[in-house]
Amino acid sequence: xxxxxxxETRDVRFPTxxxxxxxxxxxxxxxxxxxxxxxxxxxxxxxxxxxTFTIGRGNDIVCIAIKEVAxxxxxxxxxxxxxxxxxxxxxxxxxxxxRWLGPEKGVIHIASGAVNNAVWDLYAKSRKKPLWxxxxxxxxxxxxxxxxxxxxSDAITREEAVAMLKSREAGKAEREAxxxxxxxxxxxxxxxxxxxxxxxxxxxxxxxVTAGFNHFKxxxxxxxxxxxxxxxxxxxxxxxxxxxxxGHVPRDPATLVGKxxxxxxxxxxIDANQVWDVPQAIEYVKQLEEVKPWFIExxxxxxxxxxxxxxxxxxxxxxxxxxTGEHAHNRMVFKQLxxxxxxxxxxxxxxxxxxxxxxxxxxxMAAKFGVxxxxxxxxxxxxxxxxxxSLIDYIAVSGTMxxxxxxxxxxxHEHFIYPxxxxxxxxxxxxxxxxxxxxxxxxxxSIAEYEWPNGSYWVKSNAExxxx
Amino acid sequence: xxxxxxxETRDVRFPTxxxxxxxxxxxxxxxxxxxxxxxxxxxxxxxxxxxTFTIGRGNDIVCIAIKEVAxxxxxxxxxxxxxxxxxxxxxxxxxxxxRWLGPEKGVIHIASGAVNNAVWDLYAKSRKKPLWxxxxxxxxxxxxxxxxxxxxSDAITREEAVAMLKSREAGKAEREAxxxxxxxxxxxxxxxxxxxxxxxxxxxxxxxVTAGFNHFKxxxxxxxxxxxxxxxxxxxxxxxxxxxxxGHVPRDPATLVGKxxxxxxxxxxIDANQVWDVPQAIEYVKQLEEVKPWFIExxxxxxxxxxxxxxxxxxxxxxxxxxTGEHAHNRMVFKQLxxxxxxxxxxxxxxxxxxxxxxxxxxxMAAKFGVxxxxxxxxxxxxxxxxxxSLIDYIAVSGTMxxxxxxxxxxxHEHFIYPxxxxxxxxxxxxxxxxxxxxxxxxxxSIAEYEWPNGSYWVKSNAExxxx
Numbered sequence: 001x002x003x004x005x006x007x008e009t010r011d012v013r014f015p016t017x018x019x020x021x022x023x024x025x026x027x028x029x030x031x032x033x034x035x036x037x038x039x040x041x042x043x044x045x046x047x048x049x050x051x052t053f054t055i056g057r058g059n060d061i062v063c064i065a066i067k068e069v070a071x072x073x074x075x076x077x078x079x080x081x082x083x084x085x086x087x088x089x090x091x092x093x094x095x096x097x098x099r100w101l102g103p104e105k106g107v108i109h110i111a112s113g114a115v116n117n118a119v120w121d122l123y124a125k126s127r128k129k130p131l132w133x134x135x136x137x138x139x140x141x142x143x144x145x146x147x148x149x150x151x152x153s154d155a156i157t158r159e160e161a162v163a164m165l166k167s168r169e170a171g172k173a174e175r176e177a178x179x180x181x182x183x184x185x186x187x188x189x190x191x192x193x194x195x196x197x198x199x200x201x202x203x204x205x206x207x208x209v210t211a212g213f214n215h216f217k218x219x220x221x222x223x224x225x226x227x228x229x230x231x232x233x234x235x236x237x238x239x240x241x242x243x244x245x246x247g248h249v250p251r252d253p254a255t256l257v258g259k260x261x262x263x264x265x266x267x268x269x270i271d272a273n274q275v276w277d278v279p280q281a282i283e284y285v286k287q288l289e290e291v292k293p294w295f296i297e298x299x300x301x302x303x304x305x306x307x308x309x310x311x312x313x314x315x316x317x318x319x320x321x322x323x324t325g326e327h328a329h330n331r332m333v334f335k336q337l338x339x340x341x342x343x344x345x346x347x348x349x350x351x352x353x354x355x356x357x358x359x360x361x362x363x364x365m366a367a368k369f370g371v372x373x374x375x376x377x378x379x380x381x382x383x384x385x386x387x388x389x390s391l392i393d394y395i396a397v398s399g400t401m402x403x404x405x406x407x408x409x410x411x412x413h414e415h416f417i418y419p420x421x422x423x424x425x426x427x428x429x430x431x432x433x434x435x436x437x438x439x440x441x442x443x444x445x446s447i448a449e450y451e452w453p454n455g456s457y458w459v460k461s462n463a464e465x466x467x468x
Numbered sequence: 469x470x471x472x473x474x475x476e477t478r479d480v481r482f483p484t485x486x487x488x489x490x491x492x493x494x495x496x497x498x499x500x501x502x503x504x505x506x507x508x509x510x511x512x513x514x515x516x517x518x519x520t521f522t523i524g525r526g527n528d529i530v531c532i533a534i535k536e537v538a539x540x541x542x543x544x545x546x547x548x549x550x551x552x553x554x555x556x557x558x559x560x561x562x563x564x565x566x567r568w569l570g571p572e573k574g575v576i577h578i579a580s581g582a583v584n585n586a587v588w589d590l591y592a593k594s595r596k597k598p599l600w601x602x603x604x605x606x607x608x609x610x611x612x613x614x615x616x617x618x619x620x621s622d623a624i625t626r627e628e629a630v631a632m633l634k635s636r637e638a639g640k641a642e643r644e645a646x647x648x649x650x651x652x653x654x655x656x657x658x659x660x661x662x663x664x665x666x667x668x669x670x671x672x673x674x675x676x677v678t679a680g681f682n683h684f685k686x687x688x689x690x691x692x693x694x695x696x697x698x699x700x701x702x703x704x705x706x707x708x709x710x711x712x713x714x715g716h717v718p719r720d721p722a723t724l725v726g727k728x729x730x731x732x733x734x735x736x737x738i739d740a741n742q743v744w745d746v747p748q749a750i751e752y753v754k755q756l757e758e759v760k761p762w763f764i765e766x767x768x769x770x771x772x773x774x775x776x777x778x779x780x781x782x783x784x785x786x787x788x789x790x791x792t793g794e795h796a797h798n799r800m801v802f803k804q805l806x807x808x809x810x811x812x813x814x815x816x817x818x819x820x821x822x823x824x825x826x827x828x829x830x831x832x833m834a835a836k837f838g839v840x841x842x843x844x845x846x847x848x849x850x851x852x853x854x855x856x857x858s859l860i861d862y863i864a865v866s867g868t869m870x871x872x873x874x875x876x877x878x879x880x881h882e883h884f885i886y887p888x889x890x891x892x893x894x895x896x897x898x899x900x901x902x903x904x905x906x907x908x909x910x911x912x913x914s915i916a917e918y919e920w921p922n923g924s925y926w927v928k929s930n931a932e933x934x935x936x
């Protein structure tokens with residue numbers, strides 16, 4: 001009987017603040033970081049990896065919280081945990097003293113997510129399936145039992161969820177075959193960071209069009225005129241057929257309805273990373289109508305459900321939608337965003353929510369409310385995680401992928417043993433290794449180099465700073 | 469020019485789990501704890517104390533986060549910080565890397581609150597006034613400048629806030645004199661913990677009536693029949709004039725309208741500490757109509773604004789209101805609770821919100837929306853803090869106190885140099901020492917005894933456990 005015997009953490013930080021990658025109106029310096037956990041078991045050949053994502057300082061605090069959360073699992077039998085992953089999640093989150101520090105938000109919640117993801121990684125590896133396949137192959141009842149269901153029954157009951165999943169069961173095999181062949185639609189943010197100059201934005205946008213991408217996102221919020229100028233540059237490139245790759249297959253126009261697609265079918269999105277108050281957001285974004293964004297992402301505080309609803313209502317006559325979720329801290333926030341009709345797109349974050357079990361809750365609610373899930377990614381490890389979640393959504397839950405699009409940023413994938421990848425049509429490939437679990441295991445060499453503060457990179461960098 | 473020179477933290481934990489104090493439907497074991505901070509200055513006679521409250525495990529994590537937040541203040545001149553406390557708050561919260569760990573919620577937010585409170589403590593001490601007096605004496609413009617204003621301008625603008633405060637200015641001196649004479653209304657929770665048996669509940673309730681209290685709260689949520697039985701016991705005592713103290717002055721009946729006051733004017737409240745889903749909450753609380761609670765507190769997840777609104781609407785025909793706020797993690801949550809008409813009572817927590825500057829934001833919004841603020845207290849240090857906040861609310865912001873009531877729990881006050889106290893009419897006395905600041909400084913001897921894990925109490929307790 002295999003049991004969990006212990007937990008180690010690694011505070012891994014990449015010096016991305018040096019390059020301006022990841023800059024936006026709120027996050028002016030980011031060292032993409034991973035609070036990384038390794039769950040050990042009594043089987044020497046089976047470990048579970050998980051992580052949460054931070055942008056630098058405080059990653060150590062999350063590592064300490066992870067150890068505190070993981071203590072609850074030590075000594076537990078794996079098969080008992082796997083038998084009902086929803087109960088396992090409830091148990092993991094139910095320490096009253098740790099719960100007080102959230103509840104279900106902030107450091108303790110993202111730490112719980114790292115640990116929950118490591119348990120799911122163990123589960124998938126023990127069944128020799130990638131995570132998405134493990135979950136997609138479950139029966140409707142098993143999926144619902146694996147879900148964090150507390151506090152959402154006013155939006156969807158277990159019975160409704162089972163019935164919805166049953167209605168999608170017949171098409172599962174066909175959808176799996178289709179996505180294996182086509183890949184899952186992606187979009188790029190890499191071109192439009194605030195830290196880049198116009199020339200770099202134009203070059204990166206052309207490269208992205210040529211790489212087969214169809215959706216493009218730009219950061220906004222420091223200055224309307226700058227945003228309009230940069231938006232026009234991007235729009236002029238993505239609307240121009242000359243940059244399309246040879247053999248370009250346009251996306252089905254039916255899936256682009258309401259997305260402000262241009263003449264080539266390209267879709268443009270903007271992201272403000274929470275810089276505005278509600279009235280400011282409305283005034284500012286109206287002025288960007290000319291560049292026809294599909295949505296404004298994170299226009300205001302991520303907790304402000306009614307604020308997002310007010311912004312969405314005010315921007316509707318201007319043809320601009322609203323998206324959020326990267327900082328939506330638990331399933332109750334998504335529940336209300338859906339109930340209040342506050343968003344056009346559900347942008348779950350694989351690390352902000354407390355692991356796969358809580359993500360399943362949001363996938364079920366979004367499918368019931370008919371709102372597409374387009375996960376947040378980028379940073380480090382997020383792209384590796386989210387392709388699994390979007391595959392689960394497509395194959396087992398919502399049954400659609402062409403109305404969806406999954407964020408892709410081409411940073412730091414080389415540190416993972418099973419990095420995500422993009423095909424020539426700008427779509428994510430399907431992870432397909434029996435042993436990859438949730439695809440989040442890093443190379444030991446990467447950890448040795450970037451572990452903070454004693455990895456070889458940081459030792460060298462600090463020595464150089466001391467000299468200067 | 470006095471500057472901040474450093475910060476120390478103390479992880480202080482009291483073994484309250486041994487007595488069953490503080491047990492409720494969600495928090496079945498609590499060691500009331502303080503993540504305590506001392507801000508040092510270049511003036512050897514001036515230190516600032518602050519804390520946040522936790523219930524045990526994880527208090528060390530908050531202490532680490534406090535140090536990280538306080539780093540931003542080291543080297544700053546006190547008078548620059550005091551000159552615009554709203555800007556100081558924005559600056560404290562604006563580290564993009566630490567912000568990611570919230571944002572504005574969980575460990576990093578309560579740690580920010582401890583530090584912000586320590587800065588306010590310094591400010592008050594430097595002016596030789598208790599904190600409530602420092603703030604109440606400010607001009608309307610100064611109060612608004614001291615407030616965390618980001619993300620709330622759709623609910624109240626700075627101009628509206630100034631105008632509202634100006635309209636209350638004329639009565640400030642009179643209200644201050646009145647509350648100094650009468651004290652501020654309090655209520656007790658100590659009688660109704662789930663961990664107590666019926667006999668203890670009856671005895672403590674009688675004692676509370678005799679001590680002059682008029683409002684009484686009971687924990688509910690594990691079993692309807694038990695709750696009804698205990699509720700009937702409390703109701704029978706508080707409605708019976710025989711237990712009233714000699715010379716009892718009943719509260720103004722006009723302030724008790726809508727509060728389900730009984731024949732003696734006593735008011736009864738119930739608290740579920742988040743145990744239910746929304747439909748469950750409605751079904752359960754309806755069954756408690758017989759014992760006539762003024763409100764159900766924390767019926768569901770504290771993030772669920774729309775859920776609270778739905779519960780309030782459903783319970784209205786049963787004469788039962790809704791209260792929450794002890795876990796409402798920032799001013800945006802309170803903003804929405806008010807906008808959605810989700811609550812009858814705003815229960816701010818002095819430690820959950822990030823310090824006095826964020827509390828001011830909620831006081832201003834609640835006054836504008838006309839909803840009374842009745843702070844959460846108990847635990848350790850909360851009662852010491854909140855009397856200041858309610859005095860600010862009464863004297864400078866809302867101008868009312870008789871419709872309000874401030875929680876009081878008679879635990880652990882002996883550890884503070886300036887403990888809060890209650891007069892013979894069951895009302896908080898007004899803190900009145902020039903040097904007490906925000907009243908949160910602990911005795912060195914208490915810290916030496918209860919610091920975790922090396923204070924004398926814990927060393928002894930662990931040695932005894934090791935022997936057993």
